[in-house]
Amino acid sequence: MRIRYRLSRRDVLKLTGISASALLLGACTGEAETATEGLHPTETPTNIPPTPSPVQPSPTQTPIQATATPAATLVPREMVLVEAGSFMMGSDEGYPCEQPVHLVNITRPFYLGMYMVTLAQYDEYCARAGKSRIDDHGWGRGNRPATGLTWIDAVEYCTWLSEAEGFQPCYSGVRKNTDCDFTANGYRLPTEAEWEFAARGGIHSGGFKYPGSDDPLEVAWHEANSGMMTQPVGQLLPNELGIYDMSGNVAEWCWDWYADDYYAHSPQDDPTGLPRSEIPSDQFEQVKSKRGGFCSHRAEYIYSTFRTADNYNYPGGGIRLVRTAS
Numbered sequence: 001m002r003i004r005y006r007l008s009r010r011d012v013l014k015l016t017g018i019s020a021s022a023l024l025l026g027a028c029t030g031e032a033e034t035a036t037e038g039l040h041p042t043e044t045p046t047n048i049p050p051t052p053s054p055v056q057p058s059p060t061q062t063p064i065q066a067t068a069t070p071a072a073t074l075v076p077r078e079m080v081l082v083e084a085g086s087f088m089m090g091s092d093e094g095y096p097c098e099q100p101v102h103l104v105n106i107t108r109p110f111y112l113g114m115y116m117v118t119l120a121q122y123d124e125y126c127a128r129a130g131k132s133r134i135d136d137h138g139w140g141r142g143n144r145p146a147t148g149l150t151w152i153d154a155v156e157y158c159t160w161l162s163e164a165e166g167f168q169p170c171y172s173g174v175r176k177n178t179d180c181d182f183t184a185n186g187y188r189l190p191t192e193a194e195w196e197f198a199a200r201g202g203i204h205s206g207g208f209k210y211p212g213s214d215d216p217l218e219v220a221w222h223e224a225n226s227g228m229m230t231q232p233v234g235q236l237l238p239n240e241l242g243i244y245d246m247s248g249n250v251a252e253w254c255w256d257w258y259a260d261d262y263y264a265h266s267p268q269d270d271p272t273g274l275p276r277s278e279i280p281s282d283q284f285e286q287v288k289s290k291r292g293g294f295c296s297h298r299a300e301y302i303y304s305t306f307r308t309a310d311n312y313n314y315p316g317g318g319i320r321l322v323r324t325a326s
Helices: 009-016 119-129 151-164 192-199
Strands: 079-082 085-089 102-106 110-113 252-257 287-291 308-311 322-324
Touching: 079 192, 085 192, 102 192, 110 192, 119 151, 192 252, 192 287
Parallel strands: none
Antiparallel strands: 079 110, 085 102, 110 322, 252 287, 287 308
């Protein structure tokens, strides 16, 4: 594994006068899943890398108190412009599904949420849409990221929010037959390529292993510092683009149908994952990509190029909003 000798991300930010503090927006935390997060590897791990199970909160753990966002706030208003650019996607040092490293051109600039959708924001949606609130398992609501959501839940939230704010929805169709209009101005999920490009800092990338640092303790809530529970958004350092928590805390659903060998035949411009016509007929193999990892995962499962996936109907992820920039 390559080792860099450089100032830490925290030191760099101190020198440039950037504070590690952030405005906390909505809420965060989610229901703890009862099944294993992610997919298990085969005996020969050529498919999806191992993803540890989330850990249930201990009765003795005290949830961190968070400041609630006013009910009128439906979405993190802070969104970062990710400029179009090119990068080498994947890693020669990671799992086989991260290979081969290949050139990707992001030709559409887009806006990406500084923070994940929080429980306060998702609670507001549930109240307005007549849905039941998701369980926080005693971790607290407020600014903790909403989790325990299916990919379908994430798509439905994006469509609802687009309509609520007068934007053109990106999604049409239902369930696995959902289509995405990437030219629409509404909210959507990032593609895997958009997510990785933004996590690595876009055209301002510093080449870090994790989003914004080579030290996961600086930028990611994970096994070593989370207390095995989600934490309020925006408390650690951001990456080069000013985006928080892209590693750890809660895994983020992406648009793409997942294939472990997708990189071998991925298009160079704006890849969007396996075509729906090529997804397996077995519903248990119909999986959508997730990125970032969870608060209970070790550091080796939360770096920027790490890939995993789950069935689109499995309650195992959260939401980071995207809008295509006009």
